Amino acid sequence: MFESPIREPLILGRKTYRQITDDLVAPILGPASWKWYLTTAFTAAVMFAGFGAIAYTIWVGIGTWGLNKTVGWAFDITNFVFWIGIGHAGTLISAILLLFRQRWRMAINRAAEAMTIFAVICAGLFPIIHMGRPWLVFWFLPLPNTHGSLWVNFNSPLLWDVFAISTYFTISVLFWYTGLIPDLAMVRDRAKPGSFAHKLYSILSFGWTGTAKQWQRFEAVSLVLAGLSTPLVLSVHSIVSFDFATSILPGWHTTIFPPYFVAGAIFSGFGMVLTLMIITREVLNLKDYITLEHIDAMAKVTLATGMMVGFAYATEFFIAWYSGSYWERYIFLNRAFGPYWWSYWAMVSCNLLIPQVFWFKKLRRSPWFVFIISIFVNIGMWFERFVIIVTSLHRDFLASSWRMYAPTWVEVTILVGTFGLFLTLYLLFARYLPVIAAAETKSILKTSGDQYAGLSWEAYQAQKRQGAISPALQPTMNPNHPQS
Amino acid sequence: MAKYLIGLYDDEDKLLAAVEAIQKQGVPIHEVCTPFPVHGLDQALHLKKSRLPDAAFVYGALGTLTALSMQIYMYTIDWPVNIGGKSHLPFPSFIPITFELTVLFAGVLMFLSYLYVNRLYPGRKARVYDPRQTDDMMVIAISDEKVWDQAKALFQSTGAVEAKIVEL
Numbered sequence: 329m330f331e332s333p334i335r336e337p338l339i340l341g342r343k344t345y346r347q348i349t350d351d352l353v354a355p356i357l358g359p360a361s362w363k364w365y366l367t368t369a370f371t372a373a374v375m376f377a378g379f380g381a382i383a384y385t386i387w388v389g390i391g392t393w394g395l396n397k398t399v400g401w402a403f404d405i406t407n408f409v410f411w412i413g414i415g416h417a418g419t420l421i422s423a424i425l426l427l428f429r430q431r432w433r434m435a436i437n438r439a440a441e442a443m444t445i446f447a448v449i450c451a452g453l454f455p456i457i458h459m460g461r462p463w464l465v466f467w468f469l470p471l472p473n474t475h476g477s478l479w480v481n482f483n484s485p486l487l488w489d490v491f492a493i494s495t496y497f498t499i500s501v502l503f504w505y506t507g508l509i510p511d512l513a514m515v516r517d518r519a520k521p522g523s524f525a526h527k528l529y530s531i532l533s534f535g536w537t538g539t540a541k542q543w544q545r546f547e548a549v550s551l552v553l554a555g556l557s558t559p560l561v562l563s564v565h566s567i568v569s570f571d572f573a574t575s576i577l578p579g580w581h582t583t584i585f586p587p588y589f590v591a592g593a594i595f596s597g598f599g600m601v602l603t604l605m606i607i608t609r610e611v612l613n614l615k616d617y618i619t620l621e622h623i624d625a626m627a628k629v630t631l632a633t634g635m636m637v638g639f640a641y642a643t644e645f646f647i648a649w650y651s652g653s654y655w656e657r658y659i660f661l662n663r664a665f666g667p668y669w670w671s672y673w674a675m676v677s678c679n680l681l682i683p684q685v686f687w688f689k690k691l692r693r694s695p696w697f698v699f700i701i702s703i704f705v706n707i708g709m710w711f712e713r714f715v716i717i718v719t720s721l722h723r724d725f726l727a728s729s730w731r732m733y734a735p736t737w738v739e740v741t742i743l744v745g746t747f748g749l750f751l752t753l754y755l756l757f758a759r760y761l762p763v764i765a766a767a768e769t770k771s772i773l774k775t776s777g778d779q780y781a782g783l784s785w786e787a788y789q790a791q792k793r794q795g796a797i798s799p800a801l802q803p804t805m806n807p808n809h810p811q812s
Numbered sequence: 813m814a815k816y817l818i819g820l821y822d823d824e825d826k827l828l829a830a831v832e833a834i835q836k837q838g839v840p841i842h843e844v845c846t847p848f849p850v851h852g853l854d855q856a857l858h859l860k861k862s863r864l865p866d867a868a869f870v871y872g873a874l875g876t877l878t879a880l881s882m883q884i885y886m887y888t889i890d891w892p893v894n895i896g897g898k899s900h901l902p903f904p905s906f907i908p909i910t911f912e913l914t915v916l917f918a919g920v921l922m923f924l925s926y927l928y929v930n931r932l933y934p935g936r937k938a939r940v941y942d943p944r945q946t947d948d949m950m951v952i953a954i955s956d957e958k959v960w961d962q963a964k965a966l967f968q969s970t971g972a973v974e975a976k977i978v979e980l
Contacts, residue, residue: 344948345947349847470882479886479893481893481895482883482905483902485908488908492908495912495915495916499920502920503919506923510847510946513938513946514947517943517944517946531934531935532934534936535935535937537845537945538945539843540846540853541854542930543848543850543854545862545864545926545930546926549926551865552865552922553919556872556915556918556919559911559915563908563912766848771848771851
C-alpha cells in the first residue's frame with residue numbers, strides 16, 4: 329500500500345488494538361474523579377435554574393419576557409436557531425465526511441453526534457415554551473381533532489420545522505446508536521461478569537457479537553444513513569431559515585438565507601466541537617486520538633465556513649443597496665449603525681475577522697489558542713441570530729411603533745440553563761459512553777496509526793530535517809504493512 | 813449448548829489469509845467475529861450482499877407516498893381552508909414535509925430491519941466465544957466436530973495466537 333508521508337498519522341503513540349480498548353474503556357469502568365462530580369453538580373444546578381425560569385414563564389406567562397408588540401420574537405428564537413446550528417457539525421462530521429472518506433472524522437464523530445442530539449434537545453425547548461401554553465403542543469401535529477378536524481397549515485414553514493427537527497433528532501439518534509452498539513459490546517466484554525456495569529452494557533449493546541455478517545450489515549446501514557443524513561442536515565437549517573425567508577419583512581425576506589444559514593450552522597457547530605473536544609482530549613487523556621492534525625482540520629473548516637458567512641453578510645448589504653428598496657436599505661443600515669450597532673459588529677468581528685487567524689498553521693495547531701477562538705465563534709454566531717431577528721423587527725414600517733428590546737432575567741436564565749442542560753448531558757455521555765468510536769478507530773489503525781502511516785512521523789521529520797527527503801514528497805513504500 | 817473450536821488471530825491480514833486457507837481445505841467455517849469491520853472479509857467468506865439498502869429505498873418510497881397522500885387528503889380533500897385565496901393544492905409547500913418523511917421512514921424502518929435481521933434487541937444474551945473478540949482478537953469458529961483436528965492444524969499453520977474449544 330502506498331502512503332504519502334504528507335498525510336500525518338491520526339493515531340499517535342504506536343497503539344495496538346488492545347491499547348485503544350484500554351484507553352477508551354478506562355474512563356467508563358474506572359471511578360470518576362471528584363472533579364467530574366463537582367463539574368456535573370455545577371452544570372446540573374445551572375440546568376435546574378433554567379428549568380425554574382421555564383416553570384416561572386409557564387406559570388406567570390410570556391409577559392415575564394422582554395417582548396413587546398413590535399419585537400414579538402427575540403431571545404427564545406435566537407436561542408432556538410443557535411442550538412439547532414450547534415447540532416449541525418455532528419451530522420456534517422459523521423455523514424458528509426463519511427461520504428467523502430475523511431478518516432479524521434473517526435476520532436470526533438461520536439462526540440460530535442452526541443452534541444447534535446443534546447443541542448437539538450436544547451433547541452426543541454424554545455418553540456414549546458414560547459407557545460405560552462405548552463400543554464397544547466400537540467396542535468403542531470396533524471391529528472384529527474374536535475375543531476371539525478381542522479388540519480394544520482401545510483403552507484407554514486413553522487410546521488415544516490416541526491417535521492424537519494423531529495426527523496433530524498430521530499435520525500441523529502439512530503445513526504449515533506448504530507455506531508454505539510459495537511462499542512457498548514466492547515465495554516460489556518470488559519466489565520466484570522455479573523457486575524452492574526456488565527448487566528447495563530449487555531442490555532445497551534443488544535447482544536452484539538461482531539460476526540462478519542453483522543459488520544457487513546453495519547457498514548451498509550452506516551452508508552445509507554450517511555446518505556440520508558447529508559441532504560437531511562442541509563434541509564433542516566434551510567427550513568429553519570424559511571421561518572424568516574418566507575416572510576415579507578425586510579431583513580428576513582432574502583433568498584440567500586438557506587445556504588447562508590447552513591454555512592453558519594456548520595461554522596457554529598465546529599466552534600462548539602472545538603470548544604468541547606479540546607477540553608475532552610485534555611481531561612480524558614485522549615491526545616493520541618484527537619491530535620493536533622484533527623484540531624488543524626477543524627480549524628480549517630471553521631475558517632472556510634466563517635468566510636462563507638462573511639460573504640453572505642456582504643451579499644446582503646450589496647443586494648439591499650442594489651434592490652433599490654427603501655425599507656430594505658434602511659434595515660441594513662440600521663443593523664450596522666442603528667441602536668443595535670454593537671451586536672452587528674460583535675457578529676462581524678467574531679465570525680469573519682477573528683477566525684482569519686486560522687490562516688496560520690502555527691495558530692491552528694495551538695490547542696488553547698484554538699479554544700479561545702472557538703469561544704468567540706460561539707458568541708459571534710449567537711449574535712448573528714440576535715442581529716437577524718431583533719434588528720429586523722425593532723424598527724418596523726410605522727415609526728410610531730418602533731421599540732427597543734432587552735431580555736429580562738427570566739430569558740437570560742433560560743438561555744444559561746440550556747447551557748447547563750447541554751453540558752450536563754455531555755458530561756454524562758463522557759462518563760458512561762465511549763467518547764471515541766472505538767471499532768472505527770481500530771479499523772483505520774493500519775492506515776493511520778503512526779507506526780504504519782507511510783514513514784513513521786518522527787522518522788519522516790528527522791529525515792526532513794537532515795534534508796534527506798525531497799520536497800516533491802514522493803510516496804513511500806510502507807515496510808510495516810503486510811499488503812505493501 | 814453447542815461446542816465450537818475457535819482460533820484467535822491478532823491481525824486482520826493473518827485472519828484473511830487464514831479464512832482463505834481454511835476454505836481451500838474444504839473446512840466449513842461456522843462464524844467469524846471481529847472487533848471492527850475487516851475489509852474483504854465478506855468476500856472471503858462469500859457472504860451475499862446485504863439487501864438492507866434496497867429495503868431502505870422501498871421504505872423511503874413508502875414515506876414519500878405517505879407524506880403526499882396525508883397532505884393532499886388533509887389540505888385539499890378533507891377540509892380545504894381558504895388562506896388568503898391561496899391554492900388548495902400548493903405542491904411546492906408539500907415538498908419539505910414530503911422530503912422529511914421520506915428520510916424518516918427510510919431511516920427508522922431500515923434501522924429496525926437492521927436490528928431484526930441481526931436479531932439484536934435489548935436484553936438479548938450475547939453469544940461471545942471469547943471476551944477478547946470485541947477487544948483485539950479475531951475469532952474463527954468451527955462447529956463441525958469431525959474437522960476439528962484438521963482445523964486445529966490449519967489454525968496453527970496460519971498463525972493463530974490460540975486455539976481452543978468453547979461451549980456456548
